[in-house]
Amino acid sequence: MSILVDAETTFIVQGITGREAVNLTRECLDYGAGAKVVGGVTPGRLGREVHGVPVFDTVAQAVAHHGRPIDGSVVTVPPAFTKDAVFEAIENGIKIIVIVTERIPRRDVAQMVELANLRGARIIGPNCLGIIVPDVIKMGGIGGPAKDAAKSYKKGSIGVISRSGGMTTEMSSTLSAAGLGISTAVSIGGDAIIGSTYAELMPLFEADEETEGIVIYTEPGGRMEAELARWVTENDSRLPIVAFMAGRFMDEMPGMSFGHAGTIVEGKEDTATEKIARLAEAGITVAEEISEIPEIMKAKLAERSAA
């Protein structure tokens, strides 16, 4: 199957009349069986259409028009308005929210995540490209136009989770070319605070019968990898994980320093070298090059099926 979305998922696009959003809507409608984009929202633009999708002033209007709850929203509005748009989606019963917008202050993100948790909703992003289930649905700009997305994402058994939008496609393309293919790929964004981290998505992949292994793309900075390593250590996961870490050169550059207090809470383990060691300790193989990932994964899968 898939995680987060499937062929039946209905969603809206908030900020649908923006230039990028218009393209994104086209791409989603064209991909796979055609996404069920049941409405768009841009305040003041009630009555317009974007590629046949009706536009509303509010999310409430879109839900009323649809006549039953809407599953998801792709939010692509300017950073100053994103928090309100996401609150609006959550308060109108939307359960899966993909935030495309970049440069949102972390206080806003933290508020959105906290409200989502209270209401049983889930946020993917911000600053991400969304979710794709090959040949079925894409929710967000992931993979680009439908015909390009089809080249990189072939149906298969590997779940992909990536902090970088572009690298989601690069890694998926490599896995597809090697015959492994993708179950669901999720671009989660790389900001300091995001809606769904590797560790938070693992239980979903764990429960997904189609998924046999996980590939992650990661970078220096933050605690997301340590959190994943801990999850893997504490849970008896059936899924082998292969990671690729970019930005190794940053270890040699003067750079990111936490305030003193930050190291107490977040720890010092945010360099590439320390992350690689931490992931390796948890049994996660870190590939040197992306092209090596399929072979490593195949070996791990063979090892599991032999055991």
Next chain:
Amino acid sequence: MRFFEYEAREIVKRAGIPVTDYGFTTDPQEAKEIAARIGSSTVIKSQVLSGGRMKAGGVKFADTPEEAEAHAKDILQLEINGHMPRGVLVDPKAEFEQEYYAGVVWDGTRKQPVMIFSPIGGIDIEQVAEEQPDKVGRRHFSNILPFGDFEAKEVIASTGVTGSALNKLTPILTKLAKLFVDNDMTLAEINPLARMADGSFIALDAHMDMENEARGRHKQLLKDLGVGDDETREAREPTAFELAGEAVDSQDHRGVAGNVTEFDGNLGLVIGAGGGSLTLFDAVRKYGGRPANYCEIGGNPSVSKAKGLAKLVLSKPGVDKIAVMMSIVSNTRVDIVARGVIAACLELGMDPAEKIAIFRIPGAWEEEGFKILEKYGVEYADRSVSLHEAASRAVEKIQGAAA
């Protein structure tokens, strides 16, 4: 964005937390006047965005206004870790009974801020946390509900502090939490927070860091503090090359091209798409290449921006060739980047086939892009050639050229 100590103190003061009767100045004569006004012994502190002030001689004590003036004169001319001071802070030399610590920082895993409190202040809190963990209280708090008095009391009491100190510290912690949230800080720290002889508390020093993305909504505060829009407060001043990159990027609003960091290698990089640029930079170095720059390009920039960036990189002294590489692109158009980099070569009177070591950008509009590259004889690769393979080819070519 980090604040100078004198700015951080002003922010603390505005939040309603007591501070000393300090003064900030860039003039030794004025330092003398401030010291005279204070009327007791003073401490003169260099205002630099760098640690190790004390060790470098940037903090000195004065018994008289004249001595304060002399110290200010010395400190104003003293470079610390490559930074000249913004000015000096003239502060009363406080007589206190005990030093405490209070700070707020983000916890990215829990996605909430954490209040940290300790009855041991004045030194690095991480050291206290390691050596006496029971003396460091921590408490996460909601992003939606205001930080309440009860939460302040819980974190203070958890370290064994009770009595009137508990009640006097409570409003300071709630104000600090509010200050952190209201100003989009990534760190708000009072250290030391001193208990004076009369039992009152006063902030003797503060560190504040504001999230860059949030600067736009704190214009008034930044204006009041005299922080200019152009003050990036990066650890290193941008080079002329990097500033020229910014100029390219600001040409128009479409996409990003020109966000560059300068290095001293011979292979110019026109790379991008977020994680792709990190991967490619690593790959070039892995194969023994010497990058002349790090670069971020993406979000579908215009031809003229791609051209401007390529020209900038090609014109940098010591650059023999450029490598144009990205991970598979979704919305940046391959043909637009191809047009831009070829136009850059032609306008500089260079042969694209010779100057572009490799072009590896697969994805949107690739067929159109590849046609253009073929026309000019530029070596290109599609998605079947990995990022590392492309980087290794570029390095081979430039090493061949140098030999």
